[in-house]
Amino acid sequence: MRPFDYQAPADAGTAVAAVAARPDAAFLGGGTNLVDHLRLGVAEPGLLVDVTGLLPTGISDDGGGLRIGAGVANADLAADSRVRRHYPVLARALLSGASGQLRNMATTGGNPLQRTRCLYFQDVTTPCNKRSPGSGCAAIGGATRQHAILGASEHCIATHPSDMAVALSALDAQVEVLGPDGERTLAFGELHRLPGDAPERDTVLEHGELITAIVLPPLPVAARSDYRKVRDRASYAFALVSVAAALEVTECRITDSRVAFGGVAHTPWRARRAERVLRGATPSDEAFHAAAAAELADARPQDGVDGGNAFKIPLLTRTLAGTLRDLARQEA
Amino acid sequence: MSETLEHRAIGADLPRRDGDRKVRGTAVYADESPAQDPVYCRIVQAPLARGRITSVDPAPAEAEDGVLAVLTPATAERLADTSDAEYAILQDDEVHFRGQIVAAVIAETFEQARYAADLVDVRYDEQPGDTLLSADRPDLYRPEQVETGAAPDTSEGDVDAAVAAGPARIQQTYTTPMLHNNPMEPHATTALWEPASHGGAGSLTLWDSTQGVHTVRETVYTVLGLDREQVRVVCPYVGGGFGSKGIPHQNVVTAAMAARAVPGRPVRLALTRQQTFSLAGYRPPTIQQVALAAGDDGRLTAIANDVVEQTSRVKEFAEQTVLPARTMYAAPNRRTSTRLAALDVPIPSWMRAPGECPGMFAPEVAMDELAHELGIDPIELRERNEPDTHPESGLPFSSRNLLACLRRGAEQFGWPDRDPLPGVRSHGGWWWGTGVAASVYPTMRMPVSEAEISRVDGRYVARIGATDLGTGTWTALVQIAADALGVAVDEVDVLIGDTDHPMASVAGGSSGINTWGSTLVAAAQEFRKRFGDTPADGDSARAGVPANEAAERYAMSAFGAQFAEVAVHADTGEIRVPRLYGTFAVGRVVNPRMARSQLVGGMTMGLGMALYENSLFDPRTGHVVNHDLAEYHVPTQADVADLRADWIDEHDPHVNAMGTKGIGEIGIVGTAAAVANAAWHATGTRVRDLPVTLDTVL
Amino acid sequence: MFLDGLSPERRGTLRRMDHELTLRVVGAEHRLSVDSRTSLLDALRQRLGNTSPKKGCDHGQCGSCTVLVDGVRVLACLTLAVTRDGSEVVTADGLSAGPPGSGGDHPLHRAFVDEDAFQCGYCTPGQVCSAVGMLDEFARGRPSVVTGDLGAAPELDDAEIAERMSGNLCRCGAYPGIRAAVARVGREREGTR
Secondary structure (H helix, E strand, C coil): CCCCEEECCCCHHHHHHHHHHCCCEEEECCCCCHHHHHHHCCCCCCEEEECCCCCCCCEEEECCEEEEECCCEHHHHHHCHHHHHHCHHHHHHHHCCCCHHHHHHCECCCHHHCCCCCCCCCCCCCCECCCCCCCCECCCCCCCCCCCCECCECCECCCCCCCHHHHHHHCCCEEEEEECCEEEEEEHHHHECCCCCCCCCCECCCCCCEEEEEEECCCHHHHCEEEEEECCCCCCCCCCEEEEEEEEEECCEEEEEEEEEECCECCCEECHHHHHHHCCCCCCHHHHHHHHHHHCCCCCCCCCCCCCCCCHHHHHHHHHHHHHHHHHHHHC | CCCCCCCCCCCCCCCCCCHHHHHHCCCCCHHHCCCCCCEEEEEEECCCCCEEEEEEECHHHHCCCCEEEEECCCCCCCCCCCCCHHHCCCCCCEECCCCCEEEEEEECCHHHHHHHHHHCEEEEEECCCCCCCCCCCCCCECCCCCCCCCCCCEEECCHHHHHHHCCEEEEEEEEECCECCCCCCCCEEEEEEECCCCCCCCEEEEEECCCCHHHHHHHHHHHHCCCHHHEEEECCCCCCCCCCCCCCCHHHHHHHHHHHHCCCCCEEEECCHHHHHHHCCCECCEEEEEEEEECCCCCEEEEEEEEEEEEECCCCCCCCCCHHHHHCCCCCEEEEEEEEEEECCCCCCCCCCCCHHHHHHHHHHHHHHHHHHHCCCHHHHHHHCCCCCCCCCCCCECCCCHHHHHHHHHHHHCHHHCCCCCCCCEECCEEEEEEEEEEEEECCCCCCCEEEEEEECCEEEEECCCCCCCCCHHHHHHHHHHHHHCCCHHHEEEECCECCCCCCCCCCCCCHHHHHHHHHHHHHHHHHHHHCCCCCCCCEEEEECCCCCHHHHCECEEEEEEEEEEEEECCCCCEEEEEEEEEEECECCCCHHHHHHHHHHHHHHHHHHHHCCCCCEECCCCEECCCCCCCCCCCCHHHCCEEEEEECCCCCCCCCCCCECCCCCHHHCCHHHHHHHHHHHHHCCCCCECCCCHHHHC | CCCCCCCHHHHCCCCCCEEEEEEEECCEEEEEEEECCCEHHHHHHHHCCCCCCCCCCCCCCCCCCEEEECCEEEEHHHCEHHHHCCCEEECHHHCCCCCCCCCCCCHHHHHHHHCCCCCCCCCHHHHHHHHHHHHHHHHCCCCCCCCCCCCCCCCCCHHHHHHHCCCCCCCCCCHHHHHHHHHHHHHHHHHHC
């Protein structure tokens, strides 16, 4: 771990200016991912700017939705009664991630920005285009059980590890950002980017831009929503696949839905094709499988020395069907 | 010696003597041993499977603040004895495996050492690594012996003819993956070289996390070319070992070399979790071709296990995977074989129940397959093949209560109502099944150990250089010594974990209590013989471990039966184990709560082997890529549901004076087979390659 | 700040970056100077001699370093010491029935010994701290992923305890004992409310 300087400015504007001024500066939030990366040598900043004391830590009603300060701890967000009642998919996603201790540390702004848990990305002795652009991708042809089946490129097959981000993707959240040039708001679905030929960039945020809040719109369909995370061991593990889903059924027809996948792409994967297939359909395993098939039509599994990840296609199909089946039953 | 002690303290459910210290965190482990102004050592590892170091430039590291020394192949001391190649550290330019130590940095602070280690500039001439184990490699070879010293191969009768004759037969290949011990405390040493002591010859003190302080001393003084008396090893507490701290690994010798490079300064060297994956040993992967043949009556006519496994090219380790197939069941035609591939891979070593653990997985799944083929209950099949004498040696068993364990366990588990058909029980969105497997572990006594008992301030103080890995030695030896002396436990202290105490064997092979307890009993007898029942302060007697003549006349093993209930999610294939029960026959139990903890702990590790644990070895790079606890999945609290261990009341007059058989390993033997058999019963899919994961049963 | 005015070339070569901070550890105030890279875990263990929290992985994957910072269970290994200036840190050694550091046993200490909820003891101080934090979270009605009805107060059953304690790995497999110890103390506490 190389030496670095540390600053704890009094306000967000100063923090943004401090990071923007140095190419090797980084924001430090809960630290659950960045401190890990410092120790692994994955990140080598020269300056850490601590934003834990200055980001808003409140959750406020916002035109029927919720404005969540970027400093709100994951544990506090999952415990909020409004989130539990109106956005259960978000509470479940948060609670299925990491451990009690980590959820006490991790923040609303930091969680969606955590970086891939690709084994090779985290191991500085192997080539990785995300960590060291142009060095190659050791994951391709390696151990690929946890890697992407959607939206990958020849340069990177990593997956996004956040559970929370999958729920936010399904919920049409907005992200409020403060940068050196002022504030801007973007749709959560625009935050993350596919790897393409620049996998070193996880998001569209520019250097020095800081997430200050995440806003959940009023979304009646979300009252009946759930997050289903599939993993080998029962807790404290990243998803092999996950499904965030919300379902509204009126007179035996699906009138609205939200579906997003985790563990299968470089981004939380909003399944709009699946949503289109579901609209107007009668809730049934046939319809759910058709929705999955539409979304996974372009899925490209990876071979690997560990057997690869082709299993994710049937696994995700069946997980989606099971999740929607349970939600449809809740409806009835 | 036979079971002779009157049991008063033995069998008592006493709390651990070190309990308060452990729940508060004041028990002292190796990296936190007392040290004045310690410095920190960080190793540098080779990032290639095979090659030669062409240059090492320590200058960038040396230029860092606080750096005291950089050890490289050019600057490190020349070692006196490198006949064990594992300890030939920094002695030449060859790279034998990825992760080998190629340099070490010593600095004033932990942060400085860690950073400076990244700055050591090592260049290599890389050669293609040969790292992939397979059963059809042309260069497989037969080792001279397996790790226990037993023959690699055995053959009796004609297995192939018996299999051809059938009528029932199972011929399948089973695999177990590379597995890592992963004790919660990574391997650590604090080392101090004091050049002026020992008459100016210098002395070395190692506070090491080890399963055997004397074992470490023997290695270190030999490798460094010192006198035995120049080396002291101290280890009151160990944060788990499970075999990986059974012999010293490269980190221990490196710590000693680092200490000698900075005389008078205590050096702390703790491996990172990642580093333990290449330096602290592992259970090698195995490929097991099992053949069983039986008549319609279920009696085995043949049993064979042909094993292919890996070792490192630099040092041979031949896991004794073949042993269970030689000892479990009666059959007139028998064959076992061991073939090794010597690869450019890290050096395998002991992991809990080496041999028995992987070597029971394949045969016990094969027995389940045979039971299904014959339409015989798996417990009944084992009953029909229970041998009268040890199948290999022909000796009678000192005690063998496998069937008692199977029957009692079956009753407690609710086995008798079981529907044998696989893949037919679905409720609540899950498929349900149950499975059984047997456990076995030999009862061993090590040949060397010594204890001293003294009268000190009106108390009895026993000293023996034994170890407590969490197994309860601090408490159990007090119970044994109290009974051996015929006094209450609160009159007795037992001191362990220091080479200043008499020589004791390693805590391994479930031999600790058998060996050390027998030694303490001998010392107590000697003490009473010389000083009677009213000794004076200062009276002291020593004795060595007695040989067990009964071992010539009897085969000695502990046995057990494990029952698993498995639920497989109908949508996702997620596999959970709502119930896992073990019933064991382990002789006398010295302390019920500590025994239960060990057996439950072994079964939990077996559960991990069944469903999660898999060191993902990338043959292109030659290293384990999931080398941390986020991706090498050991069971979490949420994975362990109703998991119980129990035992039958077994009296074995032949094993030792206490009547104990050893319990550290048997809990992990058979667990994976029981879970895999239950997963088959739930789903109808037979998985023969561990771990059984959701994608294999989807 | 320390680096202001330095050329970019020199910034990369600077050796030590010392930061002053104050930590209250188990009731006692400590003023210390740390490298910006020093974790709270290493500050406690190497600088203050409090080796109760353990280093099992040093990057957030095992829970052995769990301590209570300002009353909340966190991982000391992923916490940079410099970020916790002025914080109150409680380790397993400092837990007691009264205020931290007041001496005597915490009920969880006794329950862990009675239930033999450990073997090697290395993960144990982290388990104990985690259990204290977890019971407090539970008492505040916080849900877990196994809580059936997110709108209702959770029941302290085995499944809840197991899920909430799953961030603390135990390779010795003392999980049933840990669960029993936590359940006992949790029930006693519920009974007195």
